[in-house]
Amino acid sequence: MDVLGLISNFIRVVEHGSIAAAARGKGMSPAAVSQSLSRLETHLGVRLISRTTRSMTLTESGKRYFEKVRHIPHDIDLASQAAALETKPQGPLCIATTAAFGRYVIAPLMPAFKASFPDIDVELISTDRNVDHRLEGIDVSIRIEAQLNDQLIARKIASLPFIFCAAPAYLARAGIPQTPEELSRHACLVFRYPTDGRFLPWTFKINGQPVNAKLNPQFISDDIDIIAKIAENGGGIARLASFIAQPLIDSGRLMPLFCDSDAESLPMNIYACVNERSALNSKVRAFIEFLETGM
Structure with a gap:
């Protein structure tokens, strides 16, 4: 269970004021965010948010928990950035992408990416099937909105008409x-x-x-x-x-x-996805930033 991901979704729900708004901000469906919240509550054994079809409010347990965890995503981002600064982008990088996006957008950019980062060795998996980051050794996947799920950490990188x-x-x-x-x-x-x-x-x-x-x-x-x-x-x-x-x-x-x-x-919204925050290492960040600039 990706507890950090569940916590991140909980924080977004509280900060955005609703499950629907949090879902839009994360590029997820409201149902997926609601399920994520339920899993966190089951994991903790307490109700964090009282919700009806018309409103939601933090319980007392939810208020205490939010105050303790609200800083965690920011602290993790700072730690990841600090680690990435000390590590030169290098080594194998496995990228999964939809077939058309890989063929028309990513493939033409690969020679320039390799020239910029000669120590990164790229494997590009171009497929429209569902891929499993852990089982297939994928570092980062490029997905459209319909392919997102709450097991992934998604970052919107482009909107294409x-x-x-x-x-x-x-x-x-x-x-x-x-x-x-x-x-x-x-x-x-x-x-x-x-x-x-x-x-x-x-x-x-x-x-x-x-x-x-x-x-x-x-x-x-x-x-x-x-x-x-x-x-x-x-x-x-x-x-x-x-x-x-x-x-x-x-x-x-x-x-x-x-x-x-x-x-x-x-438009078609494009997302870069990893399975956990620790996967945002220097070579993955280098690729995502290069792709954002290249598009």
């Missing part, structure tokens, strides 16, 4: 949708998460609220490159990360949609 797009030939044949509501009348190319079979929702922000568009799936795949290739050849409308879509748009093979619409596509 999604682009709705289609081939000129498809748009000439089927017309250009002007609003997200019109997507239900178009051929939609939908990505399915390989890990749990869910569809990647097509989410817009409309009047400040997230809205999932109603889709008409004509093709479904768990490989985003296949989705892009079908779109490129006139198969329908795709929702692609900018690092995949933009080169195809620049070459004229795809056209972006909803550019002048009030409906804004929600």
